[in-house]
Amino acid sequence: MKVLIIDDESHARNVLATLLVEECTGVKYIYQASNLSEGVSIIKSKKPQLVLLDIEMPQQSGLEILDYFKAEPIDFKIVFTTAYNQYAIEAFKTSAIDYLLKPIDSDELISAVNKVEVISEKSFVKQKIITLEKSFQQLAINKIALELPKGIKFISYDKILFFEADGVYTKVHLISGTTEIICKTLKHFTDQLIDKSMFYKPHRSFLINLKFMDELVKKDGLHVVMQNKRTIPIARDRKEAFLEMINRIF
Structure with a gap:
C-alpha cells in the first residue's frame, strides 16, 4: 500500500511515518508533503491508496483538497489528522469522515489503515468532505x-x-x-x-x-x-x- 502524509509540521509527519513503518506491515511506500499543493502533485504522480491529511495548515485547509479534483475522481481514501478536541468531533461524525486525533494513537492508525478500500464513487467521497466543511461552518456560527x-x-x-x-x-x-x-x-x-x-x-x-x-x-x-x-x-x-x-x- 502507498500512503501519503500531508502536514505542515515536519515533526508530525515524521511521527506518523515512523508509526506506519513500525505498526503497519502492509504499507510499502510512504510519501510526505508539507502543504496541500505539494501533496496533490504527489497524489497525481504516485497514486497513493491512503492520504493522511491535516485539516489545519497555514496556507490551505485540508478541506480545500476538493478544489484540485473538481473534474477528477477521488480514488483514494482520506483520513483527516487533526488537533481539534471534543467540541469538533460531532462534525466528523455527522459527515461520516474518518479522522485521527493528534497525538496519533498507534492502534487507531492501524485500524484506519486496515479499513482502506479503493472507493470508486467519487461523488461519495466529495460529498462527505462537503458535509464536513458545512459542519465546521455551522459550528463556527456561535463559537470561536x-x-x-x-x-x-x-x-x-x-x-x-x-x-x-x-x-x-x-x-x-x-x-x-x-x-x-x-x-x-x-x-x-x-x-x-x-x-x-x-x-x-x-x-x-x-x-x-x-x-x-x-x-x-x-x-x-x-x-x-x-x-x-x-x-x-x-x-x-x-x-x-x-x-x-x-x-x-x-
Whole structure:
C-alpha cells in the first residue's frame, strides 16, 4: 500500500511515518508533503491508496483538497489528522469522515489503515468532505476557535467574559472562572469579532462581552465591573462613545 502524509509540521509527519513503518506491515511506500499543493502533485504522480491529511495548515485547509479534483475522481481514501478536541468531533461524525486525533494513537492508525478500500464513487467521497466543511461552518456560527498547545478548543461566545491583552498573547477569561492563554494578539480577536455586537473594546488592552457587565463605576475615571468582579477601565478617548453605546443598547 502507498500512503501519503500531508502536514505542515515536519515533526508530525515524521511521527506518523515512523508509526506506519513500525505498526503497519502492509504499507510499502510512504510519501510526505508539507502543504496541500505539494501533496496533490504527489497524489497525481504516485497514486497513493491512503492520504493522511491535516485539516489545519497555514496556507490551505485540508478541506480545500476538493478544489484540485473538481473534474477528477477521488480514488483514494482520506483520513483527516487533526488537533481539534471534543467540541469538533460531532462534525466528523455527522459527515461520516474518518479522522485521527493528534497525538496519533498507534492502534487507531492501524485500524484506519486496515479499513482502506479503493472507493470508486467519487461523488461519495466529495460529498462527505462537503458535509464536513458545512459542519465546521455551522459550528463556527456561535463559537470561536481558541488555539491551545494541545489542540483547538471551540468556545461559545456566551461563555466568554472578556479578552485581555498580554503582550503577543491574549488571556481569554471565561465564565467558568478559568483563563485560557492564547498565542494571538488582542487585535486578532478584535478583528475576528468586529461584527459581533456583544463584544466591545473599551480600552486598548480589553475586549469585553457586554452581556456580562455588572456595574458601571464613575470614580477616578470610568470603569466597568464584570460578572467575575474584575474592573475594566474605559479609555478617556472612548468614554463618550461608550456611554452613547450604553444608552443606545440598554
